[in-house]
Amino acid sequence: MYYKEYGNTGMKVSAIGMGCMRYDEEDVAAGRLEKCADVALYAAEQGINYFDTAPFYCNDKSEIITGMALSQLDRDSFFVSSKANLGTTGDVISEDAFRRRLDTTLTRLKVDYLDVYHLWCMLSLESYERQSEALYGWFEKVRDEGLVRHIAISSHMPGEELEQVIVQDQFRGMLIGYNALNYRFRQRGIETAWAKGMGVVAMNPLGGGVIPTHPELFSYLAENTDLTVPQAALRFVASHKEITVALAGVTKKEHVDDAIIAIQNLQEEPVAELRKRYDNMGGTSLNDLCTGCGYCEGCPVDIPIPKYMDSYNQKLFGGESIEARLKNHWGLKLDQAADCIACGECESKCTQHLPIIDRLAEIAALRDS
Ligand code: SF4
Ligand code: SF4
Incomplete structure (x- = not known):
């Protein structure tokens, strides 16, 4: 496994993380949660030490399943993140509701603290400002009490807007959707975050399934390699110097194996170099999908x-x-x-x-x- 520093937090995390939102739907529906947890344990055995979950994922079972797996490991052998926003605090926006939510998350994950707690799903500057004003002070309190080690932001804003948030120095990390489809317009956000010493975690590395279902459009990523197109797309994200963890959506153990193959002999490169190589390949219309x-x-x-x-x-x-x-x-x-x-x-x-x-x-x- 290839490991990177999560910004200047001192956390050494695996270049591939487990996105815990893709546990097998049939197993979840049938209550076979142990079977799902086995997949997360398998990921840990292969060296993956970063697990990203959230309330409501997998019919609200993701945190429970992930906790079933992580509770079998030494607490200092993994990093786990979850998320909160106004939508998770319930109808009444109050500090009590925020704390109840965090308490539920910790109980489900069977941990005393989260390594990273995200201000979740900031779609625009307006939503960030509104939610940050309501919640950020409570994030700071639970961090100061040791329930959360680092506060991060999860966002879908374009790079220029992300920059405006990052320069405020509120966050130690950032979670963004990043892939071969949208990397051009997220570039400035990740460069600024990296320069600020933040950890950067990339979700959705396969473009919401667009890349695997249209391999012919993205075959250029796999040229001169033995990788499949989805593997090459995951490697593309993980090879960014500015990106700390590429989250692989894992349903089966084979997905873990795929991800490991994707980053064998990984070489990190700055996004500017990757752009020089890839910008003229694939066609500009891919930005617009x-x-x-x-x-x-x-x-x-x-x-x-x-x-x-x-x-x-x-x-x-x-x-x-x-x-x-x-x-x-x-x-x-x-x-x-x-x-x-x-x-x-x-x-x-x-x-x-x-x-x-x-x-x-x-x-x-x-x-x-
Ligand atoms: S599709 Fe049209 S009507 Fe519907 S939300 Fe968008 S702009 Fe509004
Ligand atoms: S238009 Fe497509 S990319 Fe945009 S929010 Fe809707 S589903 Fe997502």
């Missing part, structure tokens, strides 16, 4: 936005027509795209910062062509 993350959901006129944006992806891939994708894959028609009232809610939440309103208008206009 919807990853299907679903953060834009909740449209006031009930447009299933991820399905429409997935269908728009086909135009960028050069695959089937948008209309065919809507019909054959999603059972939808072009018409509903015209219902958009351009309120902008979805665009403010989109992790890829896509022009959803324009794309829906373009889809609606296909009815006349």
Whole structure:
């Protein structure tokens, strides 16, 4: 296993971490939690020592499963992180509710402290400012009491906005979605965080499944290697000097093996060097793909936005027509795209910062062509 320093915290963490949001759905539903925990234990046996979980993952079982595994290990042999925001404190926003949430997390994970506690899912500067104002003081208190070692931020903001947060020196680490699809627009955030001595953890290294399902578009990442395209995409993220941990979504033990193969003989390089090599490969349209993350959901006129944006992806891939994708894959028609009232809610939440309103208008206009 290849290990890196998590910023200037003194934590030496594995370059591949276990993203604990992908335990086997059938096993979770059937209550086979021990079987899921075996996968996390296997990851630890292979040298993975960073485990990232959160409330609500895996039907709210992820923290429980992860705790079943980690409680079999020495506490100083692993690092575990979880998350909190206004959505996890319950209907009443109070310090008591915040503490109850943390207490539940610690109890489920069977630990006395978290190594990293994230201010969770900051989609924009506005949401960061609002949530930080309400919660940051409570994060500091539980850190000072020893319940949390380091405070970090989990964010989907673009690099420029992240910079504005990072320079405030509130956080020792950062968790962001980062992959071969979006690395260009996250670059400044990770460079600034690294320069500030923060740990940087990358989630979603396979672009929400877009990379494995379209290997032909990303084959350039695997050129001159023996790696599969998903392995190469994971290696691409892990090889950034500025990124401390690339989180692999692990359902089966084989996924751990895949991740280990991906980082054999890893060589770290600054993002600027990687950009020189890769920016002209693959095509610029890859920046513009919807990853299907679903953060834009909740449209006031009930447009299933991820399905429409997935269908728009086909135009960028050069695959089937948008209309065919809507019909054959999603059972939808072009018409509903015209219902958009351009309120902008979805665009403010989109992790890829896509022009959803324009794309829906373009889809609606296909009815006349
Ligand atoms: S901008 Fe359109 S698609 Fe987006 S949330 Fe508003 S109505 Fe729905
Ligand atoms: S439109 Fe944006 S937020 Fe919605 S699913 Fe696609 S990438 Fe995610």
